[in-house]
Amino acid sequence: MKRHIHREELFHYCDVHSNDGRTRFRGKCAEDPDVDNSACHHDDDCAKILGHAVGSGKLTGKCVNFNETVKTCEIQGWCPVELDSTKKVPMIGAENFTIFIKNSIRFPLFNFSKGNMLPSITTDYIRRCVFDAKADLFCPIFRLGNIIAEAGESLSALTRKGGVLGIRIEWKCNLDWSADNCVPRYTFHRMDKVSQTNNVSQGYNFRYARFYRNSSGTEYRTLLKAYGIRIDITVYGQTLSPSLQESSNGSSFIRLCHHHYRRAPIARVSSGFVTNTTGELQLLEFYHALPPISGT
Structure with missing residues (x-):
C-alpha cells in the first residue's frame, strides 16, 4: 500500500x-481605468457599482479625474493605485x-x-x-x-x-x-x-x-x-x-x-x-x- x-x-x-516605484499612503484616489466598470462621467455611474468586488479598494461612489482626459470611480485604500506596467x-x-x-x-x-x-x-x-x-x-x-x-x-x-x-x-x-x-x-x-x-x-x-x-x-x-x-x-x-x-x-x-x-x-x-x-x-x-x- x-x-x-x-x-x-x-x-x-x-x-x-x-510596478511604478511610487510610495503609497492610505487615502482616496481614482481607480485604475483597466478595472472593469471603473470608467465614469458622473457620480451616478459610480453609485451603480457600489459593492463591486473587483478593484483596488472600497468604492466611495464618486467620479473623479484619473488624468486630464479620463475619469474613473474613486476608491478608498492604498493610493495611488497600482499600475501593472513595469517591464x-x-x-x-x-x-x-x-x-x-x-x-x-x-x-x-x-x-x-x-x-x-x-x-x-x-x-x-x-x-x-x-x-x-x-x-x-x-x-x-x-x-x-x-x-x-x-x-x-x-x-x-x-x-x-x-x-x-x-x-x-x-x-x-x-x-x-x-x-x-x-x-x-x-x-x-x-x-x-x-x-x-x-x-x-x-x-x-x-x-x-x-x-x-x-x-x-x-x-x-x-x-x-x-x-x-x-x-x-x-x-x-x-x-x-x-x-x-x-x-x-x-x-x-x-x-x-x-x-x-x-x-x-x-x-x-x-x-x-x-x-x-x-x-x-x-x-x-x-x-x-x-x-x-x-x-x-
Missing part, C-alpha cells in the same frame, strides 16, 4: 520589482543556481531507515558533485537548469512568467534484499501546466508589501511583485517485503534563496489503519546559498 508521506515547498525569486527583467544565470536536498525514508516496523546522504559522502564531494540519475544518484546537489530540463520546460518562459515544478522522490525498497538496493527514484514535472493555456494569469507570481512610518507617524508602503519558480517536493515510500508491506515515514527539508516553508503531517499505516502523526519526523537540513537579490 502506497501513501503520500511528506511534502515541502520552496520559492526561487526570478524577478522582484515595484519584467528576469534573473540572468538562474539555471546555474543549485539546491541542496536532503531526504530520508524510515520503515519503523522493520527498524530500517536510509537517506540520500550516504555515510561515505564527504564535504569535498558535496562541493563538486551535481545530481545525475545515472551517474551520481546520491549527490544531494540539484542544478535548477537540470530540474527544468528534466520537467521538459523552457528556462526562459519560467524565469519570465514563473511556474510551479514538482519533484517526486520515491523509495521503493525490497527489504529481503541488501540495503544497497534501496535507492531513491526522482521524477520532475510541471504542476501548473494547465494554466499556460489561459489568456490571463499565466505562470506564478504574487505581491507583497513593505510598510514604513514617516516622522509624522503616517503609515505608508511600497508594493512589490515577485515572479519565480515554486518547487514542491514530495517523498513517497513503500516496502516490497513478500510477508508484509508498510508505508514509510519520509521527510525532506528544503531551502532555496528566500523560501516559503510548510510542513505536512506524516501518514503512518499500522494494521490497516491510517493515522496522522508527526512523531516519526526526522528534521532534515536542506539549504542553498545564493547571492542576495536587490530589493528583497
Whole structure:
C-alpha cells in the first residue's frame, strides 16, 4: 500500500520589482481605468457599482479625474493605485543556481531507515558533485537548469512568467534484499501546466508589501511583485517485503534563496489503519546559498 508521506515547498525569486516605484499612503484616489466598470462621467455611474468586488479598494461612489482626459470611480485604500506596467527583467544565470536536498525514508516496523546522504559522502564531494540519475544518484546537489530540463520546460518562459515544478522522490525498497538496493527514484514535472493555456494569469507570481512610518507617524508602503519558480517536493515510500508491506515515514527539508516553508503531517499505516502523526519526523537540513537579490 502506497501513501503520500511528506511534502515541502520552496520559492526561487526570478524577478522582484515595484510596478511604478511610487510610495503609497492610505487615502482616496481614482481607480485604475483597466478595472472593469471603473470608467465614469458622473457620480451616478459610480453609485451603480457600489459593492463591486473587483478593484483596488472600497468604492466611495464618486467620479473623479484619473488624468486630464479620463475619469474613473474613486476608491478608498492604498493610493495611488497600482499600475501593472513595469517591464519584467528576469534573473540572468538562474539555471546555474543549485539546491541542496536532503531526504530520508524510515520503515519503523522493520527498524530500517536510509537517506540520500550516504555515510561515505564527504564535504569535498558535496562541493563538486551535481545530481545525475545515472551517474551520481546520491549527490544531494540539484542544478535548477537540470530540474527544468528534466520537467521538459523552457528556462526562459519560467524565469519570465514563473511556474510551479514538482519533484517526486520515491523509495521503493525490497527489504529481503541488501540495503544497497534501496535507492531513491526522482521524477520532475510541471504542476501548473494547465494554466499556460489561459489568456490571463499565466505562470506564478504574487505581491507583497513593505510598510514604513514617516516622522509624522503616517503609515505608508511600497508594493512589490515577485515572479519565480515554486518547487514542491514530495517523498513517497513503500516496502516490497513478500510477508508484509508498510508505508514509510519520509521527510525532506528544503531551502532555496528566500523560501516559503510548510510542513505536512506524516501518514503512518499500522494494521490497516491510517493515522496522522508527526512523531516519526526526522528534521532534515536542506539549504542553498545564493547571492542576495536587490530589493528583497
